[in-house]
Amino acid sequence: MYFDSTYLLLIPAMLIAFWAQTKINSTYNKYSKIRTVGGNTGAEIARSILDGAGLFDVRIERTNTKLGDHYDPRDRVVRLSPEVYAGATIASAGVAAHEVGHAIQHQKSYKPLVLRTTIAPVVNIGSQASMILFFIGVLFSFKGLTTIGIIFFSVTVIYQLVTLPVEFNASTRALSILKSNGILYGDEVKGAQKVLDAAAMTYVAGALMAISQLVRLIALSNRYNE
Structure with missing residues (x-):
């Protein structure tokens, strides 16, 4: 068996x-059961911060x-899950903020966010087309297609890497x-930080997975195009 x-x-x-x-599941579950002293829901906290920043038009x-x-930067809307929207917990406060x-x-106009938003449509198309092009190239020994597939997937890797400063900066803010x-x-505050730090690790993991997949595609390309 191969x-x-x-x-x-x-x-x-x-x-x-x-x-x-x-980690994110356990941390979120823990702090989603601890109510804040202020008792404000995630939706109320979000509205308060938005208004304080002059973002009255963001829904x-x-x-x-x-x-x-x-x-969603296109529709200028903050979308919150039911637990965060109506919850008055440390977790809901951290996530909403x-x-x-x-x-x-x-x-x-935070530059990493602008870049991520700009390349998002390309990533949506490229991530689907990359594997198809790559494996068609491998199947028919067409190096040009495998190379194009790798280039398309590289955009996905760039997107994942750009996402890291965007997410870390949002948590810091x-x-x-x-x-x-x-x-x-x-x-x-410490509890909210633990929730956001745990969430950030999922983005780090996503970036590592994308990089590993890219390295694997390059290795496969070298193997089948020798």
Whole structure:
């Protein structure tokens, strides 16, 4: 039975991804059960921070996807999951403030966010086409197609790498605002930081996985085009 040894390149990233997902689940579950002293919901916190930044036109919507919280720069809307939208917990405060951090990045034309938003459409197309082109190239020994597939997938890697400063910066902004505006106090800030740090590790894991996959594609290309 044939074994593709290039899969071994993915194992470290897969282990880190599994650990990161376990970490965010356990940390989020812990702090989603601890109510804040202020008692404000995630939606209320988000609205307060947005208004304080002069972003009165940015809407807040509730999405039905758990941990599906995000900021949409095209529609200028902060979308919060049910637990974050209605929850008055440390976790909901941290996540809501983090997503508003992205809205503030957008307001200030934060360069990594601008770059990520610009290349997002290309990534959506390239990530799907890259593997198809690559394996067609391998199947028919057409090096040109494997090379194009690798180039397309490289854009996905760039997107993952650009995502890291975007997410870290949004968390830094969120924690600073939560503390300076008196939304969270003392250990509550530390709890929110743990939630956001755990979430950040999932993006690090995603970047490592993308890099590992790219290295694997290059290794396969070299093998079948010798």
